[in-house]
Amino acid sequence: xxxxxxxxxxxxxxxxTQNGLTAEGxxxxxxxxxxxxxxxxxxxxxxxxxxxxxxxxYRNRLNQCAARLGAPNGDYEWLNWAExxxxxxxxxxxxxxxxxxxxxxxxxxxPNTMNGLLVTLKGVMSxxxxxxxxxxxxxxxxxxxxxxxxxxELTGRMADSHETAALEAGCDAVAETKPGKAARDRAIFRLxxxxxxxxxxxSLLNLDSFKPQTEQITVLGxxxxxxTLELAPETTEAILGWLQHRGxxxxxxFTAVSKADRPILSRRxxxxxxxxxxxxxxxxxxxxxxxxxxxxxxxxxxxxxVPGIDPKTAMDMARHSxxxxxxxxxxxxxxxxxxxxxxxxxxKVISRGPG
Numbered sequence: 001x002x003x004x005x006x007x008x009x010x011x012x013x014x015x016x017t018q019n020g021l022t023a024e025g026x027x028x029x030x031x032x033x034x035x036x037x038x039x040x041x042x043x044x045x046x047x048x049x050x051x052x053x054x055x056x057x058y059r060n061r062l063n064q065c066a067a068r069l070g071a072p073n074g075d076y077e078w079l080n081w082a083e084x085x086x087x088x089x090x091x092x093x094x095x096x097x098x099x100x101x102x103x104x105x106x107x108x109x110x111p112n113t114m115n116g117l118l119v120t121l122k123g124v125m126s127x128x129x130x131x132x133x134x135x136x137x138x139x140x141x142x143x144x145x146x147x148x149x150x151x152x153e154l155t156g157r158m159a160d161s162h163e164t165a166a167l168e169a170g171c172d173a174v175a176e177t178k179p180g181k182a183a184r185d186r187a188i189f190r191l192x193x194x195x196x197x198x199x200x201x202x203s204l205l206n207l208d209s210f211k212p213q214t215e216q217i218t219v220l221g222x223x224x225x226x227x228t229l230e231l232a233p234e235t236t237e238a239i240l241g242w243l244q245h246r247g248x249x250x251x252x253x254f255t256a257v258s259k260a261d262r263p264i265l266s267r268r269x270x271x272x273x274x275x276x277x278x279x280x281x282x283x284x285x286x287x288x289x290x291x292x293x294x295x296x297x298x299x300x301x302x303x304x305x306v307p308g309i310d311p312k313t314a315m316d317m318a319r320h321s322x323x324x325x326x327x328x329x330x331x332x333x334x335x336x337x338x339x340x341x342x343x344x345x346x347x348k349v350i351s352r353g354p355g
Contacts, residue, residue, distance in 0.1 A: 030069045030084070035077035042128040043076055051224035053200050061120045068096055081128040086141035089121055097148070111148035118147060159290055159298045164193055166285045178261040180245035184254060185277060187238040188269075191217070192292060194232045196299035196318060198222070199292040200271040205253040210239055227319050 039045055043062055047055055059076070067074030069092070096117065099108045122142060129139035167189050175182035191197045197219060204220045211217065215231045217239075231239075239253075245263060246255065252268030274292050282290050300318050303309060311323045318325075 030080055030088070031071055031078045032080045035072075035075055037077060041077055042081055042131050042133055043079065043124045045131070046124045046127040052204075052220055052222075054223045057116075058120050058123075061117050062124070064096070065092060065117065065121070068092060081124065082133045084121075084125060084128075084134070084142075085138045086145055089118075089125075089142060090145060093117060093121075111150045114148045115150070118145060156291065156294050156297050158301045159193065159294060163287050163290060164189075164298075166287060167281055170281050170285050178257070180261040180263060181257045183238070183242040183245050184257060184263075185281070187235070187242040188254060188274065188277060189295075190232070190235040190238045192274075192295035193298055194235050195229050196296045196303075197229075198296060199274045202254055202274050203252075203268055203270050207243075207248065207250055207253050209253055212236055212240060221319055225319075230317075 037044070039048075047058055050058060062076035062079070063074045066076040066079055069079070071078035093114060097109060097114055099106045101107070122145070125134065125139060125142045128134050129136070134142075168186070171182045171186040171189070174185065188202060191202070195217070198221070201219050201221060205217070209218045215233065215236045216228050217231055218226060218228050221227055242254075246253075246265075247263070249265055251265050254269040256264040256267040256269060256273070258264055278290060278292050278295075281287070300314075303314050303317050315321075315323045315325075
């Protein structure tokens with residue numbers, strides 16, 4: 001085993017040089033001789049501040065960096081934080097930003113993804129400074145690293161009423177042979193489009209999260225925040241329809257469904273399962289590339305379109321801490337702006353004729 005570790009360390013040293021991590025100082029190594037577990041590792045102390053999906057996201061980011069540097073199993077606990085400085089972090093991030101091939105296609109991480117990595121690394125290095133792993137100058141240099149420039153054009157889209165109606169019709173078609181699966185899928189789609197639930201939040205819902213008497217559902221969201229959402233009547237109806245097949249045993253609200261159309265109570269639906277569900281229906285129904293997050297964009301856009309809605313209510317329903325974030329989800333296009341502009345007046349009828 002020690003021979004394998006020594007061989008791996010040589011390869012890691014070469015990888016570190018390629019990614020700029022040994023550019024200052026001969027022999028600098030981005031990896032430890034063994035993984036550092038527990039609270040002696042500044043990364044673990046940093047991660048302890050967070051819970052739920054936020055902690056998972058931050059841990060995955062650190063593992064991406066560790067994998068890039070050749071750590072065994074892509075484990076961030078091998079990283080030697082004492083050897084990280086501003087220059088080396090920038091070099092590593094630039095290497096991660098380069099295009100790569102996946103499934104035969106060239107891909108590239110987005111600036112937002114890179115900024116997420118940078119924020120996480122800055123957080124770990126701030127903790128490393130507090131624990132004496134790096135000095136003040138190194139810490140200040142890392143703090144001064146500028147974020148990647150983000151393109152202003154919006155990504156994703158809003159589903160139109162024809163597409164959401166097609167999803168409902170698709171569930172009707174599935175119900176002819178698999179009524180249980182169709183009932184589950186319908187409840188998921190309605191929660192996604194009419195409540196704006198995020199993909200990963202579906203996998204955290206339990207039976208007792210659903211309150212049919214008050215038409216509410218309790219969701220564990222980003223950052224471990226718990227929120228109670230008001231449900232549309234047809235969403236409540238769809239969930240109750242699914243429960244007629246699932247039953248009322250404690251556990252996951254949404255589960256896998258067997259080929260025999262029986263709920264598998266021991267297997268809660270996963271975030272990737274939600275993604276596959278959207279992809280499968282879109283392919284069968286001829287809907288163009290509608291993702292789970294597009295359902296949230298659709299929800300936010302529709303909320304903003306409700307007559308008399310105020311920014312605070314819209315922000316609260318979207319579960320955003322800033323209305324600016326909610327506004328970035330708006331995908332209503334130019335038609336809404338044209339309609340509003342057409343209603344503006346100086347208090348009298350304005351002639352739109354020539355002259």
